[in-house]
Amino acid sequence: MQLLDGKKVSEDIKNEIAVEVQQMKSRGEKVPHLAAVIVGTNGASLTYVGSKVKSCEKVGFESTLVSLPEETTEEELLAKVKELNADPAIDGYIVQLPLPKHIDEQKILLAIDADKDVDGFHPTNFGRMALEMETFLPATPYGIMELLERYKVETAGKNVVVIGRSHIVGRPMSILLSRKGYPGDATVTLTHSRTKNIEEITREADIIISALGVPYFLKGDMVKDGVTVVDVGITRVPDATNPRGYVIAGDVDFDEVSKKAAFITPVPGGVGPMTIAMLLKNTLLARSRRAKKGE
Numbered sequence: 001m002q003l004l005d006g007k008k009v010s011e012d013i014k015n016e017i018a019v020e021v022q023q024m025k026s027r028g029e030k031v032p033h034l035a036a037v038i039v040g041t042n043g044a045s046l047t048y049v050g051s052k053v054k055s056c057e058k059v060g061f062e063s064t065l066v067s068l069p070e071e072t073t074e075e076e077l078l079a080k081v082k083e084l085n086a087d088p089a090i091d092g093y094i095v096q097l098p099l100p101k102h103i104d105e106q107k108i109l110l111a112i113d114a115d116k117d118v119d120g121f122h123p124t125n126f127g128r129m130a131l132e133m134e135t136f137l138p139a140t141p142y143g144i145m146e147l148l149e150r151y152k153v154e155t156a157g158k159n160v161v162v163i164g165r166s167h168i169v170g171r172p173m174s175i176l177l178s179r180k181g182y183p184g185d186a187t188v189t190l191t192h193s194r195t196k197n198i199e200e201i202t203r204e205a206d207i208i209i210s211a212l213g214v215p216y217f218l219k220g221d222m223v224k225d226g227v228t229v230v231d232v233g234i235t236r237v238p239d240a241t242n243p244r245g246y247v248i249a250g251d252v253d254f255d256e257v258s259k260k261a262a263f264i265t266p267v268p269g270g271v272g273p274m275t276i277a278m279l280l281k282n283t284l285l286a287r288s289r290r291a292k293k294g295e
């Protein structure tokens with residue numbers, strides 16, 4: 001069994017980015033500037049946004065955190081989005097999801113300038129991804145592709161089973177792995193809450209990407225020997241014996257599944273850190289695109 005070490009690979013990627021930023025600086029060029037908008041104070045969301053800001057500092061990017069109260073109206077958030085679209089200092093930005101229920105997420109995502117949409121969530125960028133055009137790939141699926149590539153996991157002609165059809169992970173993951181070329185060319189099955197007899201499907205899989213959010217869902221008897229397993233689930237499970245009061249649980253029963261797996265990601269330290277590294281990579285791309293346009 002080999003660990004797909006997202007923590008380590010993400011550090012490598014951040015070091016590569018830091019080198020490029022240093023070169024930009026020494027040429028007197030503007031460095032990438034990422035902004036993140038967060039509405040409300042969900043504990044987990046605050047953690048992620050905090051680590052994004054920290055990672056920006058680490059690679060030498062500029063970063064701006066826009067923290068808005070839970071009561072922010074849709075109109076106010078739209079106004080902030082328009083302001084970021086128009087701000088020449090900002091190369092790319094994200095609006096942290098989920099948003100409070102009184103705000104229409106789709107309306108916000110549509111308002112983001114596709115050229116600054118480093119999350120790759122705008123319909124234009126999602127379409128470009130599906131059509132195999134150059135674009136900002138959504139950070140989590142992009143990070144998984146990068147992990148598979150750096151560990152040389154074979155994908156061509158393999159049976160890939162994706163669990164979960166979310167717009168930010170499962171759906172784009174299924175598209176990316178079915179695209180032409182490496183790390184794609186796979187035969188992809190997208191499973192979800194209406195899928196019947198899922199264990200019969202997962203048992204045939206060469207690669208399983210689980211993005212479900214159900215702690216310890218994937219058990220040892222649901223996979224075949226030699227499988228590659230990527231665990232996207234991150235759930236905080238209350239645990240009184242832990243000083244934090246919770247433990248971070250993946251979708252995969254690691255103890256059972258790792259006994260049969262050829263490659264497997266840990267949680268934490270797998271897909272999560274890769275997501276942040278790829279967001280930085282997209283922001284670097286946003287900056288170089290804008291530099292080419294003289295912006």
Ligand SMILES: Nc1nc(=O)c2c([nH]1)NC[C@@H]1CN(c3ccc(C(=O)N[C@@H](CCC(=O)O)C(=O)O)cc3)C=[N+]21
Pocket residue numbers: 045047048051094095096097098119139140234248267268269270271272273274275276
């Ligand atoms: N517009 C938007 N873009 C996102 O990319 C986005 C979002 N909204 N909303 C929330 C999710 C979640 N997300 C994570 C990023 C890093 C870790 C991460 O680094 N996790 C660490 C530790 C986790 C912990 O300590 O809680 C790990 O897995 O090792 C996790 C989750 C990005 N998201």
